[in-house]
Amino acid sequence: MTIAATQPQPGDLVEFDRVKTPMYEDEALFEEELERIFGRTWVWVAHTSEIPDKGSFVRSWVGRQPVIVVRDRKNEIHVMVNRCRHRAATVCEVKKGKTSSFQCPYHGWGYGLDGSLRGLPYPEQYGEDFDKEAHGLKKLRVESYQGMIFATFNEEIEPLESFLAGAKKWIDLFMKQGGGFPIKVLGEHQFTFPGNWKIQLENTTDAYHFPVVHKSFLQSLDKEAEATFTFLEGEGFVEDLGNGHSVMVMMPELVDLDDNLDAAIPQRFEALAQELRDEGYPEDQVRKIVRAVGGAGFNLNLFPNVSFSLSFFRVLRPINVRETGIRHIALGMDGGPVAANRMRLRLHEHFQGPLGFGSPDDAEVWERVQRGTLGGEDLPILVNRGLVDEVPGEHGPRGHVSAETGMRAAYKMWKRMMDQ
Ligand code: FES
Numbered sequence: 001m002t003i004a005a006t007q008p009q010p011g012d013l014v015e016f017d018r019v020k021t022p023m024y025e026d027e028a029l030f031e032e033e034l035e036r037i038f039g040r041t042w043v044w045v046a047h048t049s050e051i052p053d054k055g056s057f058v059r060s061w062v063g064r065q066p067v068i069v070v071r072d073r074k075n076e077i078h079v080m081v082n083r084c085r086h087r088a089a090t091v092c093e094v095k096k097g098k099t100s101s102f103q104c105p106y107h108g109w110g111y112g113l114d115g116s117l118r119g120l121p122y123p124e125q126y127g128e129d130f131d132k133e134a135h136g137l138k139k140l141r142v143e144s145y146q147g148m149i150f151a152t153f154n155e156e157i158e159p160l161e162s163f164l165a166g167a168k169k170w171i172d173l174f175m176k177q178g179g180g181f182p183i184k185v186l187g188e189h190q191f192t193f194p195g196n197w198k199i200q201l202e203n204t205t206d207a208y209h210f211p212v213v214h215k216s217f218l219q220s221l222d223k224e225a226e227a228t229f230t231f232l233e234g235e236g237f238v239e240d241l242g243n244g245h246s247v248m249v250m251m252p253e254l255v256d257l258d259d260n261l262d263a264a265i266p267q268r269f270e271a272l273a274q275e276l277r278d279e280g281y282p283e284d285q286v287r288k289i290v291r292a293v294g295g296a297g298f299n300l301n302l303f304p305n306v307s308f309s310l311s312f313f314r315v316l317r318p319i320n321v322r323e324t325g326i327r328h329i330a331l332g333m334d335g336g337p338v339a340a341n342r343m344r345l346r347l348h349e350h351f352q353g354p355l356g357f358g359s360p361d362d363a364e365v366w367e368r369v370q371r372g373t374l375g376g377e378d379l380p381i382l383v384n385r386g387l388v389d390e391v392p393g394e395h396g397p398r399g400h401v402s403a404e405t406g407m408r409a410a411y412k413m414w415k416r417m418m419d420q
């Protein structure tokens, strides 16, 4: 009798409360992830404020594949692969801008805003039966929610809103940071870190690291602000929102920015409040704007590539198994007071900026996780914190604010997708 050997599946790397180290190191696994995760699910590509007008475009990525997100003359949004259908040159190298068409620099094939092939030099050499319609830029399926544009290569996938599952409510709450105005991208900076993309995926709903890694940030705050960031002993929680998404509520009193607007304005925002009053804003609007400037009291992580925190989106891009690109996108109020947007940028820079007190420290530990994995494949990565008192939530388990519930949610989805 022969016993058929069972082939190990990628999903075997996840054991619910721990994951195996090749997760961060295995090159073949990385290629599988690009296909089975980034090739099959909804991936965040842009915010609508980045393409405000007809003809506006911004470059982005779906996994490793470069794409262009563009608004056409009918205001329809298209996402298409940034690859000429002739011999593959990128047709757009400008980060963002406005155009009426995309022309390939190599042999001059020209594409419309909807990706259709409009013209090519000396077409007669292709013969009369050359089908221009079959040679447009490759297009992805596109849907958006609250200005967040997602794209997918998977025509069979469920609608975006059902994929977002329990995260929808939290996206709605996050967008209240417009303070009554629409949310607008104010700018961004990018960097890469020498580590696997999932090291970042694990980070945004990890409160446990905050007082340790972000000690220098906490020391740079005034006493009142510092108190709001000592949330590990507070009433916060982490919840699995379904489909790999999770939320970490750090400051429950700042979940809904429209609640308790009569509360005292924190001292660090008093000068801004006075400036807005002097500009003629009525008191109730001043309070709403000032509250929004301070940001929401939770972090939201959407599987697989975008998270929301304080005043920004963080977008990750897998480059190779040991390299990940990060975009930090600062958010403000479209049409809101200049002083309010200025202060949001300063707050963003304080934590997330290249010279800020937050992101550089995060990037250092992400890099050290990757380096440390060389210490042994026999040792697991533990994500078991907080199982002691997890309770069922509306969409999945809910645990202590410092629980690793968010990581377990992400790896559960990772396993589901990798085993498909
Ligand atoms: S590669 Fe684009 S026209 Fe030839």
Ligand SMILES: [Fe+2]
Pocket (backbone or CB within 6 Å): 203, 209, 210, 213, 214, 358, 362
């Ligand atoms: Fe951090």
